[in-house]
Amino acid sequence: MTQGLRExxxxxxxxxxxxxxFGLAKERGLDGFVIDEVAELAGYSRRTFANHYPCKEAAVASVAYAGIEAAADALEDVSDGRxxxxxxxxxxRLQLTTAGLSRMREVLALARAHPSLEPHVYHVQHRMRLxxxxxxxxxxxxxYPASYLTLLVGAVYGMVSTALEGLVDVRLPGDPPSRDAVxxxxxxTEVFNHLRTGF
Incomplete structure (x- = not known):
């Protein structure tokens, strides 16, 4: 399922x-720029922007999707018997790199400050899971039955989202030291141990 050149x-x-x-949102806040500035900064036209995103919120949220294709392609190298x-x-573990996690946290922080971004963030997370x-x-x-696959992937992503949303104190590389953070x-490792052995 590797992408062709056009894709x-x-x-x-x-x-x-x-x-x-995303860069403009971090620098100026979500209300501090317009679509034309995004297109110009990226080196494309407004029409090209419209071919990819319906609004600037969708573009900001989509930054968290980077690397998903490469990570998902790794499954093709996993043996059938595994x-x-x-x-x-x-x-x-391939999908959630340190850089990707930090970026997701930043996008979630922007969404807390700008509620209009929230549905777009949830849409991206949903795309990643699917x-x-x-x-x-x-x-x-x-x-395996299809329902088992849905429940398994849903359970994993639900547990990981607790860390991304700050519900569990998890420290990423580069975060300041914290006595209680994991x-x-x-x-x-704890997430997958629970899934293998129960709670």
Whole structure:
């Protein structure tokens, strides 16, 4: 399911626009810039922006989607005989890089300050989960019921979202030291231990 050249170019354009929108939102706040400035900063026209995003909020939220395709493609290299939970762990650890996690936290912080961004953030998170669920289903190759796949991927992403939303005190590399915080890698290990052995 590796992308062709046309799809890669389209994805690169969308990502450049998302990066520009995200940078402007961090610098000026969500209300401090317009779509024309996003397009100009990224080196594209307003029409190109409109071909990718319906509004600047969608572009800002989409910055968190970077790397999902590469991470999901990693599932294609997971052997068919590998336990499904192990396959999910492989792709999740690739999807949730330190840079990606930090960016997701920044987008969530922007969404708390600008409620109009929230539905777009949830949409991106939903896309990420569905993308992995689709790839996991291909790896599972009929060995598990469809409902099991949905519940498994949903449980993993639900647990991880507690860290991204600040409901669990998780420290990312580069965060200031905290006595009570758990390192993110340890948190993921705990998540998958719970899923393997129960709560």
């Amino acid at each position: 890669r170019k389209r994805a690169a354009t969308a990502q450049a626009l998302a990066e520009a929108a 336990p499904l939970l192990d396959a999910v762990e492989v792709v999740l 993308e992995v669920e689709e790839r996991v289903a291909a790896v599972a190759a009929g060995r 390192e993110f890698d340890e948190f993921l």
